[in-house]
Amino acid sequence: MVKTGSSPSLKSMTDTYPSQLFESGKVAMYYGSSWNTLAFSKNSTLKNNIDVAVLPQGTKRAVTIHGLANVAYAKTKHPKDAAAFLAFLGSKEAAEIGAKQGGVIPAFNNTQQAWVDANPEFHLKAFLDEVPYAVPFPTSKNTSAWMNQEATTFAPAWDGKTDVEAAAQKMAGLMNTALNKEK
DSSP, rough: TTTTTTSSOOHHHSSOOHHHHHHHHHOOOOOOGGHHHHHHHHHHHHHTTOOOOOOOOSSSEEEEOOOOOHHHHHHHHTTHHHHHHHHHSHHHHHHHHHHHHOSSSOOOOOOOHHHHHOOOOOTTHHHHHTTTEEEEEOOOHHHHHHHHHHHHHHHHHHTTSSOHHHHHHHHHHHHHHHHHHHO
16 A cells, blocks of 8 residues: 555654544554544544444454553552542443443443443444454563564555565564564
């Protein structure tokens, strides 16, 4: 796509966040997620001119899923208050408040429809329809040991200077080496 001019160059994508290229109309599609909903709904140019679509399916239908976490400082001077606030943040009530504000998909069961309803201009149900195909975001004991190598390993493929399969094989080797060190 870069070679044909259908996609910005790797340099363009590195110099400017892809979401900014999308919001400015310089790219027609953007791989984002539910966390973009609120910002996109507040952007008058995008609000009625974009929508959500599910990812294309390969040999196996899958999407990664992970959630947000709420934490408190372990040495806080107010541990009981912090614990109570964290308990509230994990409650159905907090999930419903967040859903109605249209931020991100709430994780609390049966509170997701309010999030869909908060932004009716988008086909947000597409996110919920993908939940049965969700797999955990890949992690390991030392995720950064292999994840930090993705950009430099895949950059030549994204820029059309190397074969995608060769880059993928190289990355698999780097990951396997890093994962073997964790054993």
